[in-house]
Amino acid sequence: MDLDKNIKFKDLKLQNWLVKQCHSIGLKNPTLIQLNCIPKILEGQDCIGAAKTGSGKTLAFALPIVQKLCEDPYGIYALVLTPTRELAYQIADQFTIIGKPINLKTCVVVGGMDMVEQGKLLSKNPHIVVGTPGRLADHLESCKTFTLSKIKFLVLDEADRLLGGQFDEQMKTIFLTLPKSRQNLFFSATVTDTLNILKDTIGREVFLFEDKTEGETATVAALTQQYLLCPKDVKDAYLVELIRTYKNKDEDGNVMVFTDTCKNCQVLSIMLNEVGIDNVALHAMISQQQRLAALNRFKNNTVKILIATDVASRGLDFPTVKLVINHNVPKVPKEYIHRVGRTARAGRGGQAVTLVTPYDIKLLQSIEDLIKVKLTECKINDSEVGKIYTQVSVTKSEAYIKLEESDFYEKxxxxxxxxxxxxxxxxxxxxxxxxxxxxxxxxxxxxxxxxxxxxxxxxxxx
Missing domain, CATH: 1.10.1220 (Arc Repressor Mutant)
Known part of the structure; x- marks a missing residue:
């Protein structure tokens, strides 16, 4: 079904109170993935949905699940699995918002938080459980106060990553506890070989939707994609000058900087704070409470720059992000799509700049082949970079010393x-x-x- 601006949420057979909830959060018309998937899910079909980041995938499964729950409410009705903790909290928030009129109860089950407290919440049989595979598997193996044997819906968000091999053992533990009679909903930014195999093995009719409205490109047209060529040993100075140049043009726009490891993320964050660029860091080596605090400060615009690893590259929605910077070129081209998808969401514009050294040319070409877009060159003032090079280098060396003096390596x-x-x-x-x-x-x-x-x-x- 093609997108028609005249089609409203009420035309998708959603109940009036749900339509009103959509209107209350500023949603008037369904996106293409919502238009195609919601009616099929309401009809009881299994569904595989793929659409570019920022296309409204969460509501494409949350709205029909909440409507079905309202018709026959009981116990743990739906299980939603996702690869990252932050995405789990975001999905739970969206369920809570649309389910407010029926007092919908959600429970987030992720690592880094108190297992006993989570166990108590699970024993109260919340309607929706949203979790990461590792922590949920731990609960299933150690706790007998709840059951998933009667769920009606299983949702895998970012399904390509969940089924990509990293979570195999945990997923096996979880699947053994689920009922055979359930509705399966799998959502991702791309249809991968794994999802195609899954479609063939489910054993019954599966509705497959893939959004190809913008041709063969894997990124949205509203995104300006550029590269910044720089020598490897001066890359951090180029990063600082790029952020300063952008902030001089747009003080209000939020910026996300992606890097490859937790160590580099923490060092960059310390270094940038020391040179006057206020930021927060998000990576797997800080506690869950610190991760949530960093996200909240970034979301409410207290801090306008977030330095992160790929833990923040999937699914998270920050409407104010106008610039994404790749401090390193992702070795897996698909990860580039997820990173730059944090901006230019839901029809808004955005910019992505990737720092490229001479050693990264082949990686850049692989990305361009995948997204079928040629990145244009971004230029900044080289003489300004030369002026700040020594300061940035010294500050980064001091950041390494600070990191060694902390308990980072012990953790x-x-x-x-x-x-x-x-x-x-x-x-x-x-x-x-x-x-x-x-x-x-x-x-x-x-x-x-x-x-x-x-x-x-x-x-x-x-």
Whole structure:
């Protein structure tokens, strides 16, 4: 079904009170994925839906689930699984908003929070459980105060990642507890081979919807996509100047900066704060309370810059984000789509700039091949970069020292030891291997940095 501006939510066989709830949050017309999926879900069909980020996928499954729940309310009615904690909270919030008139009860089950408290909430049989696979599997193995054996709906949001292999053991534990008679809803930004195989193995008719309204491009037309070419050892100075240049043009626009590791994320955050660029960090090595606090400060515009790893690249909706910066070029091209999808959402415009070194050209070409768009060059004042290079380099070195003085590495080691134990490895042996590898890499990094410093001094004096 093609998008028709005259079609309203009431035309999708939604009840009047739900239509009013949509209007109360500013939604007048359904998006294409909502237009196609909501009627099929209400008819009882399994559904696989794929649409670009910011296309309204959450409400495409939340609205029909809440309507069906209203017709026959009981216990834990629907289970929604998602790969990240932050996305789980966001989905639960949307369910709570549209289900307010019927006093809908939701429960978020994610890692980093009190398991006992979560267990108490689950024992009260909330209508909707939203969780990450790891923590939910832990509850199913250790807690007998609730059951998922009577759920009517199973939703996998960001289904391609949930079924991509990383969560196989946890998903197996969860699926063993679910009833065979249920409605399956799988949503993602792209239809992958995994989802196609899933469609063939469900065993009954499945409605498949893929939004291709903007041709073959994987990113929205309202997004301006650029690259900023810079030497590897001066990349951080280019990042600082890029943010300053943008902020001089638009003080109100929020900025997200994506980087590859938790360590780099924390160091960048410390460095940028020290040079006067106020920001918060979001990554897996900080507590869940700190993660939620950082998100809230960013969402309510207390802080306008968020430095994050890919934990923030999927599903999260920040209407005020106008610029996404990739501090590193993603090694997996599909992750680029998810990152830049944090801006230019729901018809709004946005900009994405990727910092590219000469070593990243092939990665950039892979991304362009996937999205079928050629990135244009973004230029900033090189002389200004030269002026701040020394300050940025020194500040980043100090940020590394601060990180070493904190308990960051201790937390990381605790998490690694947990992972090794779950994989059946000897944590003491693995820790020793890591220590030896770290010493070797430290000597190598020292040589590279000395070489880069000497080269920069020679270049400046010529």
């Amino acid at each position: 990381k080691l605790i998490n690694l030891r947990k992972k090794w134990i779950l994989e059946g490895l000897d944590p003491d042996e693995e820790e020793q291997k890591l220590f030896k590898k770290g010493k070797k890499n430290k000597r190598k990094d020292k040589k590279i940095k000395l070489k880069q410093k000497n080269k920069y001094i020679v270049d400046k004096t010529q």
